[in-house]
Amino acid sequence: MTAPKRTPWQIVAAYALPAFPIAAFGMPLVVHLPSFYASKEVGIPLAVVGAIFGLIRIIDIFVDPIAGYVSDRWRSRFGRRRPIIALGTPVFALGIWLAFVPGGAASAAYLTACLMVMYLGYSAVVVPHLSWGAEISGEYHERSRVYGWYQFLTVAGMMCVLIVPAVLEGRGYPLSTQVMAMAAFAIAAMIPSIAICLAVVPEPEVRLGTQAGLWPTLRFLLKNDAVRRVILVDLIESTNQGARGAMFLYFIGLGLALPKFGGTLLLVYFLSGVVCAPVWIALSRRIGKSRTLIASYVYGIATGLLLFAVPPGSKPAAMAVIALTGAAYAAPAFLIRAMMADVADADTYETGAERAGLLYAFLTMTSKLGIGWSVTIAFGLLAFLGFDPRIRDAAGAIDNLRLVYILMPIGLAAVSLVTMIGYPLNEARQRALRDEIERRRAMAARNETAAVEAIAATGAAE
Numbered sequence: 001m002t003a004p005k006r007t008p009w010q011i012v013a014a015y016a017l018p019a020f021p022i023a024a025f026g027m028p029l030v031v032h033l034p035s036f037y038a039s040k041e042v043g044i045p046l047a048v049v050g051a052i053f054g055l056i057r058i059i060d061i062f063v064d065p066i067a068g069y070v071s072d073r074w075r076s077r078f079g080r081r082r083p084i085i086a087l088g089t090p091v092f093a094l095g096i097w098l099a100f101v102p103g104g105a106a107s108a109a110y111l112t113a114c115l116m117v118m119y120l121g122y123s124a125v126v127v128p129h130l131s132w133g134a135e136i137s138g139e140y141h142e143r144s145r146v147y148g149w150y151q152f153l154t155v156a157g158m159m160c161v162l163i164v165p166a167v168l169e170g171r172g173y174p175l176s177t178q179v180m181a182m183a184a185f186a187i188a189a190m191i192p193s194i195a196i197c198l199a200v201v202p203e204p205e206v207r208l209g210t211q212a213g214l215w216p217t218l219r220f221l222l223k224n225d226a227v228r229r230v231i232l233v234d235l236i237e238s239t240n241q242g243a244r245g246a247m248f249l250y251f252i253g254l255g256l257a258l259p260k261f262g263g264t265l266l267l268v269y270f271l272s273g274v275v276c277a278p279v280w281i282a283l284s285r286r287i288g289k290s291r292t293l294i295a296s297y298v299y300g301i302a303t304g305l306l307l308f309a310v311p312p313g314s315k316p317a318a319m320a321v322i323a324l325t326g327a328a329y330a331a332p333a334f335l336i337r338a339m340m341a342d343v344a345d346a347d348t349y350e351t352g353a354e355r356a357g358l359l360y361a362f363l364t365m366t367s368k369l370g371i372g373w374s375v376t377i378a379f380g381l382l383a384f385l386g387f388d389p390r391i392r393d394a395a396g397a398i399d400n401l402r403l404v405y406i407l408m409p410i411g412l413a414a415v416s417l418v419t420m421i422g423y424p425l426n427e428a429r430q431r432a433l434r435d436e437i438e439r440r441r442a443m444a445a446r447n448e449t450a451a452v453e454a455i456a457a458t459g460a461a462e
Helices: 009-016 017-033 035-036 046-073 082-100 106-137 142-168 177-202 214-223 223-256 262-287 291-309 313-326 330-351 357-383 394-422 428-460
Strands: none
Touching: 009 142, 009 177, 017 035, 017 106, 017 142, 017 177, 035 046, 035 177, 035 394, 046 082, 046 106, 046 357, 082 106, 082 177, 082 223, 082 313, 106 142, 106 291, 106 330, 106 357, 142 177, 142 214, 142 262, 142 291, 142 330, 142 428, 177 313, 214 223, 223 262, 223 357, 262 291, 262 313, 262 330, 291 330, 291 394, 330 357, 330 428
16 A cells, blocks of 8 residues: 655645634634623623624524535636635625724624624635645545644634733733734734635645535435534534633632633643644544544543542642643544545545535534534523522532533533444545545546547547
């Protein structure tokens, strides 16, 4: 068996670069922007802000399949992913600036319009970019490498953007300045990184079709075991991360009695994820993607239980255990995306269509859905158990907070672990699928060449 072709590091790096600004935008969108619009500086009621963000999130879910479909079908001399990303980038940047810098008091209608523009641009950039990663290489392990470095820069972007408000807050700047600075940071990083990606990363020529009939599509989505497992695990993982993020500052401030140490521990958590991401990439090359994903969940369950041993008020113990739990942060996200690239091969094999964009749209949908309802689930459960951040330990509610924060991620990780046991699309199966796809692509290329030559010959005869 010949050694698999290794994708040049320049192409991998250029592809992964946009993950940094996208993450730098996503972190303040979830953590800072809702509270900013509900603050005295803007003045929209909290319930209205929550309703707007929830409504736009629901609408945005239906934009992703459209973005995936269009990016699959677009045919131009520049490729099919590049034009959508190029058109979506200025819309995305404009939406970020308008939403993050309202310039004082703003209305609910203004927030709604800005979020719609921002999310439209987001879908136009992220969906084709994710699917493009599946097409950089058809080799099983190289896909882990591509999406692994994508996730490495994602975590780095989340970590770096958190430094901006921390520095400004320490110097006494208001929340509006902090939010504006984070928007400027994301946009300033976005423009050059996307430009480099569009200029450096190649797009393979499409040889087969780009769409399939409704029935073959539904049959694949409903009956293919691999795609069902990947989508389910992504939904669970998004719910897990969203719930954990929503409860993090409460857990650190009240559960661990470290109210002014949450920002530092959040940076420790992400830094650990950045440092350990290459370890998970290397492990996936040795034992495969699904087994590495299972290993990350086993690790997450084991280290999550260590949180019970952290004494309240102990900064060294909290830093050590948070660093241990953060070590596996990057693994599920990049492995799930790499596995969806293999699922796209299974789809092409069964339906004859090269349409990774549509499949990656399902991942962005499940991610948004999981993150969207995670806050409702987590906060609803805490409220049911009597936790109220405004009241100090009412009837042991802080103990309930500790239990929910520790046991909920462990339970969700256990469900994901069980879901991945026996995952059918391993390296041998993916390579067999890929060989058949390349055979079909070569045949399509020969037929296309023969048709062109026949037309030329007919014209010459006339």
